[in-house]
Amino acid sequence: MTTTEALVVELKARATSLGFDSFGIAPADARPDLPDKLNAALAAGWHGDMDWMAETAERRGSPTQLWPEARSVILLGINYGPQSDPLALLDEPSLGAISVYARNRDYHEIIKGKLKELAGLLARRSGAAVKVFVDTAPLMEKPLAEAAGLGWQGKHTVLVSRDFGSWLFLGAILTDADLPGDKPHAESCGSCTRCLDICPTKAFPAPFQLDARRCLAYLSVEHKGQIPLEFRVPMGNRIYGCDDCLAVCPWNKFASESREARLQARADLERPALADLVQLDDAGFRTFFAGSPVKRIGLSRFLRNVLIGIGNSGDAGFVPLVVARLGDENALVRGAAIWALRRLDPARAAEVSTTCLAAETDPDVAEEWTVDIA
Ligand code: B12
Known part of the structure; x- marks a missing residue:
């Protein structure tokens, strides 16, 4: 040797x-x-x-x-x-899905x-x-x-x-050391298209290519503005990242078998309640997400995502919590709260819109009251 x-x-x-x-x-x-x-x-x-x-x-x-x-x-x-199927959480609309x-x-x-x-x-x-x-x-x-x-x-x-x-x-x-290279791995997806087919926002223009602008991992984490309308319903309760294309990969079956408990998920981040998350203030957010990558997007972007999740919950029980965010100092949060309220309780939205509009200074937020969301 x-x-x-x-x-x-x-x-x-x-x-x-x-x-x-x-x-x-x-x-x-x-x-x-x-x-x-x-x-x-x-x-x-x-x-x-x-x-x-x-x-x-x-x-x-x-x-x-x-x-x-x-x-x-x-x-x-x-x-x-992960120890369990991350897609199962998408069927529990009162919870937020944080990617694995x-x-x-x-x-x-x-x-x-x-x-x-x-x-x-x-x-x-x-x-x-x-x-x-x-x-x-x-x-x-x-x-x-x-x-x-x-x-x-x-x-x-x-x-x-x-x-x-x-x-x-x-x-x-x-x-700068010359080390002996390993053999490159051959592409082995075969005819499988599960990852492409499951994408809720059709983010793959072609196999092996991703348009990040349509990817929920990008929209929920990297994107600083409001979530574009066309992606809000497909976003469901995904409040940080998206695992759909990963989770359906047939090669994962070996992952769960070979996994050792090295990267333990925090139990309280596995099934967080949207009702708790939407009430976080800045200090609460920082404490709850200390040490987690979620902290990096900051409270406003996070609340934006949570409110989209709530708007998709179909649960009118959230209305008081959403109304409490209509006066938020951050435009992203107000905008997402308006969308959520209009989805959950259109009558209540119509009732409060005049007062809110009179006080609104941001034209994009004002537009959230009238834009077609059907
Ligand atoms: C930017 C980035 C993102 C962006 C863009 C994703 C992307 N596809 O690149 C966003 C925010 C969307 C993202 C999402 C995610 N990310 Co990310 N991300 C990165 C980052 C920082 C840079 C990647 C990069 O350079 N992208 C540029 C694109 C152009 O590169 P590419 O994907 O390799 O592009 C190939 C194809 O597009 C193709 N191509 C380009 N043009 C064309 C044209 C034709 C005709 C053809 C045929 C092909 C082709 O060639 C390119 C080169 O191979 C890396 C870390 C790093 N430094 O590498 C992590 C990284 C890729 N992310 C990672 C993870 C975990 C994720 C998520 C799973 C997180 C989540 N659960 O939400 C998702 C997965 C979404 C997905 N399907 O990709 C891991 C992936 C680990 C792995 N096993 O691959 C990395 C490596 C971080 C890490 N250190 O572990 N991510």
């Missing part, structure tokens, strides 16, 4: 002991196709108002543009497969520490320079993970693993 091979064996073993479920290596220039694909996606406008994707496009498309000395990229995955990845502690934090430890080992043993990435840096983790043999990008664009299905968080270490 060469010194480099022995180092890789040691890194793999350390990755496993740190709690990583998948490990693979690719040459940093393994995917020369990415700049064109990324540019095609950006030119189509699929990134919506995630301006940072366009701003960093040059570096994002290629690890060697990001860091010219980079020779290899180590890709790591952590299985976060956000029911754990913020995965950025979990992975980053582990990546740093592993990168530290590589640096100590080889003297190589290392950089650690999880999610926030301009690096295309899914196609690189495919190149490193962790799995393949499925028709929903998410990396699918033979062992863990669609439930794998990814992280990466870039290094």
Whole structure:
């Protein structure tokens, strides 16, 4: 065994002991196709108002543009497969569905520490320079993970693993060390189209392509404005992210079997009541979501989502709670409250609209009282 091979064996073993479920290596220039694909996606406008994707496009498309000395990229995955079917929650309209990845502690934090430890080992043993990435840096983790043999990008664009299905968080270490690359994984979706068919907002213009502007994961988390009307009913009670395309992936059956209790979901984030969530104030929101990725969207965007969920509940018992939000200082919250009230109790909405309209200063919010919501 060469010194480099022995180092890789040691890194793999350390990755496993740190709690990583998948490990693979690719040459940093393994995917020369990415700049064109990324540019095609950006030119189509699929990134919506995630301006940072366009701003960093040059570096994002290629690890060697990001860091010219980079020779290899180590890709790591952590299985976060849920214990129960996340789609079952969609049939309980009084509850809010928080996507599985956000029911754990913020995965950025979990992975980053582990990546740093592993990168530290590589640096100590080889003297190589290392950089650690999880999610926030301009690096295309899914196609690189495919190149490193962790799995393949499925028709929903998410990396699918033979062992863990669609439930794998990814992280990466870039290094200037020349490490032996693993065999890229072949695409293995076959004729299955379950992920495309289930999408409530038809966000896939074609297999392997996602228009984020139509994706509920984008609309509920990244999108800063009001939820466009056409997506509010399909949003149902999904108040943070969306797991539909992941949850129907047939490869998941191996995930639940192989899952160890590493990423434990917080029990109170598994079935939160919309009635409780809509009453949160800023301090309550921060406390309840401390350590969770949900905290990052802030109270107003969160209440926007919760009120859309309430508007979809069909339960007029929510009306007093919705009315209490009509005077909210935030326009997003007021707008979503109007929509919810008009859905749940049109008569009450008509009754209060004149007074509310007289006090309304935001034209978009004012329009919520009259726009056709049928
Ligand atoms: C931006 C982003 C989003 C955006 C955009 C999603 C997307 N498809 O990229 C939004 C907010 C919608 C999102 C949603 C989610 N995300 Co996200 N997201 C990212 C982020 C930060 C960047 C991804 C990126 O570069 N996208 C740019 C697009 C263009 O890249 P792409 O999807 O690989 O695009 C391919 C195709 O479009 C294709 N293509 C492009 N043009 C064309 C043209 C033709 C003709 C063809 C054939 C193909 C083609 O080639 C591209 C390259 O392979 C990554 C972290 C990272 N740094 O990589 C996490 C990441 C992808 N997200 C992740 C997760 C978990 C999610 C959600 C499941 C969260 C949730 N439950 O709500 C959803 C899944 C929705 C979905 N079906 O993708 C994980 C995925 C893990 C995995 N196993 O793959 C990542 C890797 C974070 C992590 N570190 O674990 N996400």
